[in-house]
Amino acid sequence: MIEVLIESRAVKLTTRTGIEVRRTLPHAKLKTIGAWCFVDHFGPTTQTDGMVVAAHPHTGLQTVTWLLEGEIEHRDSIGSVQIIRPGELNLMTAGHGISHSELSLANSETLHAVQLWVALPKEALDIAPEFEHQANLPRFDSDNYSGTVLAGEFMGHKAPTKIFSEMVGVELRIPAWEDVILPIRTDFEYGVLAIQGSAKVSGNEVPTSSLFYLAPGSKSLEIKTENEPVTLMVLGGVPFPEKILMWWNFIGRSHEDVARAREEWNSRNPRFGKFEDKIGGWIPAPDLPNVTLQPR
């Protein structure tokens, strides 16, 4: 698979309001892009109070929240309380286990965000949980594009974000009627997600919320815009060398890993901590399917 266009599918978040998100990863044709393993795009919506996700756990991954519009309050079981605004990054490293909640605040006209997960390599699966907020990420400007580096390094600009594998995440903004050629790493695979407008990426039309995948080997990424400015997320990395097992909000390496995490969350085991928030309650893990889950 050299190139593939992944069209998003609508999913309902486990929230009280049932806000709809558009998911491109994981997909039947594509499991990961580097360590990136989950890509959700939601909004823009005027339902700015629409994200009400009560306490839920994570293991074995990092969550990345990136806002284009709106405000979201994050709270977690290691004591973090952080409002995130456009251009800022919330990064939560679950490691062995953490729980958190997310609540959008109706302080703006619209809510528009992406939420991404990064798989942790096996040596980091059981590390202590961490949370970081980045409000001053490196930005770059050129005549016909500008960008912000969320994670890793892009065109000489390096984000301070803590990551555990060779990967990169960039928000790229390109005005209408431009043709931009960006150098990329040949050992990385890439995904380009259109979050505002649509663009042609390496000759392929990428509609809003769709993701274009490019296998390792290319030296550059060509992006052409037409009659509207475009905002894209460029996600890349060395192809993830391990099979992972992703089930509900957990990533492990075996059925036993996720079954134990599920049992410990549902029995309120101290593994996932506790915290107070304005939402109240917690989201129980669903039943496991009646088969032994396999890493893929």
Ligand code: MN
């Ligand atoms: Mn979460």
